[in-house]
Each structure stands twice: as C-alpha cells, then as structure tokens.
Amino acid sequence: MSHSATSTLREAGHNIGPVNVDQVLHDVNILGPLDDNTRKILSKEATVFLAVLHRTFNATRKALLQRRVVRQAELDKGNLLDFLPETKHVRENSAWRGAPPAPGLVDRRTEITGPTDRKMVVNALNADVWTYMADFEDSNAPTWDNMINGQLNLHDAIRKQVDFKQGEKEYKLRTDRVLPTLITRARGWHLEEKHMTVDGEPISASLFDFGLYFFNNAEELVNRGTGPYFYLPKMESHLEARLWNDVFNLAQDYIGMRRGTIRGTVLIETIPAAFEMDEIIYELRDHSSGLNCGRWDYIFSVIKRFRQNPAFVLPDRSAVTMTVPFMDAYVKLLIRTCHARGVHAMGGMAAQIPIKNDPAANEKAMDSVRADKLREVKAGHDGTWVAHPALASIANEIFNANMPTPNQMHVRREDVSVTAQDLLNMNVPGSITEAGIRKNLNIGLGYMEGWLRGVGCVPINYLMEDAATAEVSRSQLWQWVKHGVSTQEGVKVDKGYALKLLHEQADELEKSAGKGNKFQVAAKYFAGQVTGEEYAEFLTSLLYNEITNVSEKTPAAKL
Structure with missing residues (x-):
C-alpha cells in the first residue's frame, strides 16, 4: 500500500485498516456525469467504502x-x-x-x-x-x-x-x-x-x-x-x-x-x-x-x-x-x-x-x-x-x-x-366501479409521467401520490382483469376494456398537460401492466432505464 494512499485516507478521519486503495478501486467505474458536487460527495475515499x-x-x-x-x-x-x-x-x-x-x-x-x-x-x-x-x-x-x-x-x-x-x-x-x-x-x-x-x-x-x-x-x-x-x-x-x-x-x-x-x-x-x-x-x-x-x-x-x-x-x-x-x-x-x-x-x-x-x-x-x-x-x-x-x-x-x-x-x-x-382476512366490503378504474389509471399515469421527468412525488386531486399509491393502482387493475371481475355498472373488466380506458385517460391527461409531457410514454409502459398478463415486480424497476444518464466510464481511481 502506497504511502500516499495511506495518508489520504487517514487524513479523511476514517479508521479503515489495511486497505490497498488502488486494488479496491480496480474495476470500479462511475458512469454518471461528474462535476464538483459529485466529487464532493463521491470522493475516492467514499467510493472505496x-x-x-x-x-x-x-x-x-x-x-x-x-x-x-x-x-x-x-x-x-x-x-x-x-x-x-x-x-x-x-x-x-x-x-x-x-x-x-x-x-x-x-x-x-x-x-x-x-x-x-x-x-x-x-x-x-x-x-x-x-x-x-x-x-x-x-x-x-x-x-x-x-x-x-x-x-x-x-x-x-x-x-x-x-x-x-x-x-x-x-x-x-x-x-x-x-x-x-x-x-x-x-x-x-x-x-x-x-x-x-x-x-x-x-x-x-x-x-x-x-x-x-x-x-x-x-x-x-x-x-x-x-x-x-x-x-x-x-x-x-x-x-x-x-x-x-x-x-x-x-x-x-x-x-x-x-x-x-x-x-x-x-x-x-x-x-x-x-x-x-x-x-x-x-x-x-x-x-x-x-x-x-x-x-x-x-x-x-x-x-x-x-x-x-x-x-x-x-x-x-x-x-x-x-x-x-x-x-x-x-x-x-x-x-x-x-x-x-x-x-x-x-x-x-x-x-x-x-x-x-x-x-x-x-x-x-x-x-x-x-x-x-x-x-x-x-x-x-x-x-x-x-x-x-x-x-x-x-x-x-x-x-x-x-x-x-x-x-x-x-x-x-x-x-x-x-x-x-x-x-389474510379479505372481507372488505365495497364495489369495483368504472370511476375506481379511471382513478387508478389517472394516479398510475400521473405518477409515472412525473417519474419519467425526474419527479418522484406528484400532487393529484390534492393528494401527494408516490410510488406506493401508483403500485396499488396498477396492481388492482392487473388483478381485476386477471380474474375477470365485473364493475358495479355490469361491465366485465377484460384486457380490451382496460386498455380502452387507459388510452382515454392518457389522451385526456396529455391534452391538459404542458409541452414535453411524457403521458404517452407512461401509457406505453402502463399498458403492459394492466392486462392480467405480464407483471413487473416494481414499476420503478420497469421504468428505470428511461431516466438513467449513463456516460463514458470514469475509473473510480481517477476521482
């Protein structure tokens, strides 16, 4: 272990023991853009940790x-x-x-x-x-x-x-x-x-x-x-x-x-x-x-x-x-x-x-x-x-x-x-309604659209909606289609009905939103999650690649 590496880490005030910094940072890379803020937080010492x-x-x-x-x-x-x-x-x-x-x-x-x-x-x-x-x-x-x-x-x-x-x-x-x-x-x-x-x-x-x-x-x-x-x-x-x-x-x-x-x-x-x-x-x-x-x-x-x-x-x-x-x-x-x-x-x-x-x-x-x-x-x-x-x-x-x-x-x-x-007592009184389906669609689309723009909580109808409520919304829709339930109004909730309402809600939300909104992108992802077929473990995992900003590799040793 080089003297310079030892000194750098000790001056940071951390008791890390006998760590060879260059060896630890071998094959460690930063793919996000680097600036002064990044280097302040993601220092070489922090990256070793x-x-x-x-x-x-x-x-x-x-x-x-x-x-x-x-x-x-x-x-x-x-x-x-x-x-x-x-x-x-x-x-x-x-x-x-x-x-x-x-x-x-x-x-x-x-x-x-x-x-x-x-x-x-x-x-x-x-x-x-x-x-x-x-x-x-x-x-x-x-x-x-x-x-x-x-x-x-x-x-x-x-x-x-x-x-x-x-x-x-x-x-x-x-x-x-x-x-x-x-x-x-x-x-x-x-x-x-x-x-x-x-x-x-x-x-x-x-x-x-x-x-x-x-x-x-x-x-x-x-x-x-x-x-x-x-x-x-x-x-x-x-x-x-x-x-x-x-x-x-x-x-x-x-x-x-x-x-x-x-x-x-x-x-x-x-x-x-x-x-x-x-x-x-x-x-x-x-x-x-x-x-x-x-x-x-x-x-x-x-x-x-x-x-x-x-x-x-x-x-x-x-x-x-x-x-x-x-x-x-x-x-x-x-x-x-x-x-x-x-x-x-x-x-x-x-x-x-x-x-x-x-x-x-x-x-x-x-x-x-x-x-x-x-x-x-x-x-x-x-x-x-x-x-x-x-x-x-x-x-x-x-x-x-x-x-x-x-x-x-x-x-x-x-x-x-x-x-x-x-x-596990699912004795929950209540009905499944078209209004409830549309509410779930609005919450899911609204949250996902904000997330795709880098915003993680979205005010919808005077409630702060986050990933958890969006997950409830899409999971209920998936569940209702999967089990072929009927609404209080007597309509069977199948794949065609779910997708029809999804696209209606997406179009409506897009019309009232500003330029550069991502409601159609959100609808594309949401459509795969409300048909009772595919089911992603988490919406955030499903959408994550859309908001990554991967740049050229920077070896961590160069931080």
Missing part, C-alpha cells in the same frame, strides 16, 4: 432476492403465508428487547417525509415536526442528479449550510429552535444504481444510498448530538433485516464507530414481513428503532403476492381503509410487537395537500386527517407521518392531546391476539 460494501454483501442480497422468487412461486400455487415455525423461539421469548431510543429519537410524534431536493430539505427541517424522513426511495425519481444532489443537500443541511436563494425568495433554516432529527430512507434491496459499477455489475442502490450518507455524515451527526439514522424499506423477511444489520456492523467498524450507533426503523410494507415482525426487530435489535406501518405499500404487497388467488380480489382503492379486517390486524400486531420489545410503533402517512381555493372541501379533507391521526394515537402508535408541513399542526394537536408522554411504549396492547387468518 462503497466498493467494500458491495463486494461484501451483494451476493447475499441477490440470493435473498431469489428467495423472494421462490416464495412467490409457492404463493402462485395457492399456498398461504403463516408465522415461521423455525423462529417460534424468537417470538415466544419475552426476555429480549430492542435498543433503547437513540438521541433525537425518543419523541417522534410527528414525522414529515419527502424527497431530498434542496427546497424540500429546508422546508421539512423548518416544519413544526420532531423528525424529517429524507427520502431517496418512493418519493424520489433516481436520476443521477437527484441522487448526488440529494446527498449533497443532506450533507449541507447537517452542517447548517443549506440556505439558498431561488429567484427573489430565500430559503433559510430556522435558528429559533432545535431542528427535527434527520432520518434517511435508502432505496430497497431490489434496486440497483446503474451509474456506478463494481466488477462489471451495477452497485446495489441500497448500499449506494446508505454508504454515501453514512460515510460522509456519520461522525458529524454524532458530534452534533444525534446519529446516522435510517428508514429501511420493502423488506420481505428477517433474513433481509439480518443483512442490513451486517451492513451496519461493517460500516461502524470501518470508521471506528461504536456498534449500535446506527439506528434503523423498518417499514412493514410487505405482507411477508408482517409475519416476521418479531424476527425483524430481533435481527436488528442493537440497531432497531422500531417499525412503521407503510400502509399503501402494504396494500400493494397483499395484491402483488396473492395476485393469482381469486380470494384476494379487493374492491376500489377508496374502500380499502385502515379499518378493514386485514389492515386492522396488521396495525394491532405491529403495535403490540413493537411495544413488547421496547421500540417505537410508527403510524402511517397523511398524504393530503391543503385545498386553498375551496374552504369547505379543505375542511372536509382536514377532518379526515384528524380522524386518521386520532385512530392511530388511540391504537397505541408513538407517532405518525405527514407529507405537507401544513398538516403538522393537526397531527401535533391530536398526539399532544392524547399522548402526553414522549411515546407510549407503555401501551402494551396485551389484549391483542392476531392470527395468520386475521392478517
């Missing part, structure tokens, strides 16, 4: 993804999910606990979520909330610019250097109070970052997002009184949580940080994960900061995993509320499980956007937010999500009135007993 993460863990990641395929094949045969017999001892052992809440995570009653563009970062940190979940996943379109600039924005925000001016308007962080605790959501295990390759294959997007944020900010966050905290999405088993825990341990060891400093909140947003909540907390226990009810992704997962089973056909999206049997069971089990293990049980998203030009409609929408947050706090949740700063006051009002303590882990919910049958 990413390469180490990828080579250590990518084979396990791919094996776990293959495990999902095998499990899906079993479900397609008509088999159902159940609690795992091989981990019964973990569920029944009442002695173990997750980690106590970390600094800045004791009280999480209101969390705001959103993408990592600079304006959102400033507005979120200025909101009257306790934490900000900065999202590289469902509300973000992973263009190279979005990923690099998002990392830069968080880097600057942590150091309180994020103020900027846009036109005549200035965006500045508040100085009159402690800012919300920052939590970052990396992309899920299924995604890749094609703008960086290691040994000829794209790096895991999860490891890319986590690795850059951790390497550049972990020590600074601890010095400022919090720590490197993460939301972990889309997991389907405790083995996937074990992989994250292994990643956390290696990362902390790599820079000489105490194990347990990282904390991860797991979104329970897949139906297989709902059967492994105890086990997921157990695998992450020294790093666990609880579980979250990712409601829309959860509905999507139920449809996706049981899409071949006619017993799982659901009515219009609007009928699948949090009080239907399978959703109610999911919430109760999550709260009971978390509180038995001494970790937070976080509630779900309020996606409403204030309706400024219609006071009556706005009040009705805000009343629905109040009812949802009251249900959550009464059920025992320790906090909740909002998508817009204006909703923070409503969430705060409800939680402050009903949760005078920083959290309510003392609400053990020992009255709750949830069976496998409860989690």
Whole structure:
C-alpha cells in the first residue's frame, strides 16, 4: 500500500485498516456525469467504502432476492403465508428487547417525509415536526442528479449550510429552535444504481444510498448530538433485516464507530414481513428503532403476492381503509410487537395537500386527517407521518392531546391476539366501479409521467401520490382483469376494456398537460401492466432505464 494512499485516507478521519486503495478501486467505474458536487460527495475515499460494501454483501442480497422468487412461486400455487415455525423461539421469548431510543429519537410524534431536493430539505427541517424522513426511495425519481444532489443537500443541511436563494425568495433554516432529527430512507434491496459499477455489475442502490450518507455524515451527526439514522424499506423477511444489520456492523467498524450507533426503523410494507415482525426487530435489535406501518405499500404487497388467488380480489382503492379486517390486524400486531420489545410503533402517512381555493372541501379533507391521526394515537402508535408541513399542526394537536408522554411504549396492547387468518382476512366490503378504474389509471399515469421527468412525488386531486399509491393502482387493475371481475355498472373488466380506458385517460391527461409531457410514454409502459398478463415486480424497476444518464466510464481511481 502506497504511502500516499495511506495518508489520504487517514487524513479523511476514517479508521479503515489495511486497505490497498488502488486494488479496491480496480474495476470500479462511475458512469454518471461528474462535476464538483459529485466529487464532493463521491470522493475516492467514499467510493472505496462503497466498493467494500458491495463486494461484501451483494451476493447475499441477490440470493435473498431469489428467495423472494421462490416464495412467490409457492404463493402462485395457492399456498398461504403463516408465522415461521423455525423462529417460534424468537417470538415466544419475552426476555429480549430492542435498543433503547437513540438521541433525537425518543419523541417522534410527528414525522414529515419527502424527497431530498434542496427546497424540500429546508422546508421539512423548518416544519413544526420532531423528525424529517429524507427520502431517496418512493418519493424520489433516481436520476443521477437527484441522487448526488440529494446527498449533497443532506450533507449541507447537517452542517447548517443549506440556505439558498431561488429567484427573489430565500430559503433559510430556522435558528429559533432545535431542528427535527434527520432520518434517511435508502432505496430497497431490489434496486440497483446503474451509474456506478463494481466488477462489471451495477452497485446495489441500497448500499449506494446508505454508504454515501453514512460515510460522509456519520461522525458529524454524532458530534452534533444525534446519529446516522435510517428508514429501511420493502423488506420481505428477517433474513433481509439480518443483512442490513451486517451492513451496519461493517460500516461502524470501518470508521471506528461504536456498534449500535446506527439506528434503523423498518417499514412493514410487505405482507411477508408482517409475519416476521418479531424476527425483524430481533435481527436488528442493537440497531432497531422500531417499525412503521407503510400502509399503501402494504396494500400493494397483499395484491402483488396473492395476485393469482381469486380470494384476494379487493374492491376500489377508496374502500380499502385502515379499518378493514386485514389492515386492522396488521396495525394491532405491529403495535403490540413493537411495544413488547421496547421500540417505537410508527403510524402511517397523511398524504393530503391543503385545498386553498375551496374552504369547505379543505375542511372536509382536514377532518379526515384528524380522524386518521386520532385512530392511530388511540391504537397505541408513538407517532405518525405527514407529507405537507401544513398538516403538522393537526397531527401535533391530536398526539399532544392524547399522548402526553414522549411515546407510549407503555401501551402494551396485551389484549391483542392476531392470527395468520386475521392478517389474510379479505372481507372488505365495497364495489369495483368504472370511476375506481379511471382513478387508478389517472394516479398510475400521473405518477409515472412525473417519474419519467425526474419527479418522484406528484400532487393529484390534492393528494401527494408516490410510488406506493401508483403500485396499488396498477396492481388492482392487473388483478381485476386477471380474474375477470365485473364493475358495479355490469361491465366485465377484460384486457380490451382496460386498455380502452387507459388510452382515454392518457389522451385526456396529455391534452391538459404542458409541452414535453411524457403521458404517452407512461401509457406505453402502463399498458403492459394492466392486462392480467405480464407483471413487473416494481414499476420503478420497469421504468428505470428511461431516466438513467449513463456516460463514458470514469475509473473510480481517477476521482
């Protein structure tokens, strides 16, 4: 190892041990455009760290993804999910606990979520909330610019250097109070970052997002009184949580940080994960900061995993509320499980956007937010999500009135007993209507069109729609065609009918959109997903190549 390579890494303040930089960076390439911002975030030292993460863990990641395929094949045969017999001892052992809440995570009653563009970062940190979940996943379109600039924005925000001016308007962080605790959501295990390759294959997007944020900010966050905290999405088993825990341990060891400093909140947003909540907390226990009810992704997962089973056909999206049997069971089990293990049980998203030009409609929408947050706090949740700063006051009002303590882990919910049958109870009253089909088409097309332009969350009818709600929309359409349902109006939902309505909605949306819109491109991709035939695991994977900006290879050693 050359003296210069050793010195460079030590001067960066990182305790990496005996690593030969040139050897590690061999066959590591950057395919995204490089500029000063990229080099600030994706330094040579950070790239070494990413390469180490990828080579250590990518084979396990791919094996776990293959495990999902095998499990899906079993479900397609008509088999159902159940609690795992091989981990019964973990569920029944009442002695173990997750980690106590970390600094800045004791009280999480209101969390705001959103993408990592600079304006959102400033507005979120200025909101009257306790934490900000900065999202590289469902509300973000992973263009190279979005990923690099998002990392830069968080880097600057942590150091309180994020103020900027846009036109005549200035965006500045508040100085009159402690800012919300920052939590970052990396992309899920299924995604890749094609703008960086290691040994000829794209790096895991999860490891890319986590690795850059951790390497550049972990020590600074601890010095400022919090720590490197993460939301972990889309997991389907405790083995996937074990992989994250292994990643956390290696990362902390790599820079000489105490194990347990990282904390991860797991979104329970897949139906297989709902059967492994105890086990997921157990695998992450020294790093666990609880579980979250990712409601829309959860509905999507139920449809996706049981899409071949006619017993799982659901009515219009609007009928699948949090009080239907399978959703109610999911919430109760999550709260009971978390509180038995001494970790937070976080509630779900309020996606409403204030309706400024219609006071009556706005009040009705805000009343629905109040009812949802009251249900959550009464059920025992320790906090909740909002998508817009204006909703923070409503969430705060409800939680402050009903949760005078920083959290309510003392609400053990020992009255709750949830069976496998409860989690799979599809007794959901409601109909399938043409209006519901068109609504799904509008949401799916609207989201996909925005995503193709590099925008990861889209306001539609005063709701902030992201990848999760788009996935529900297309999965319902696929399911309805596959099983030949009839609408309330008496029309059979077949391939021809679905495509007819799709093209009508796409044409209508295109007419009212500005020049350069991508509704017809979105319709082309959507058409393959609503006929009950092909089914992509994720829309984001299906569309990803449309927004990659791969350039000539730059060897990482030249960063």
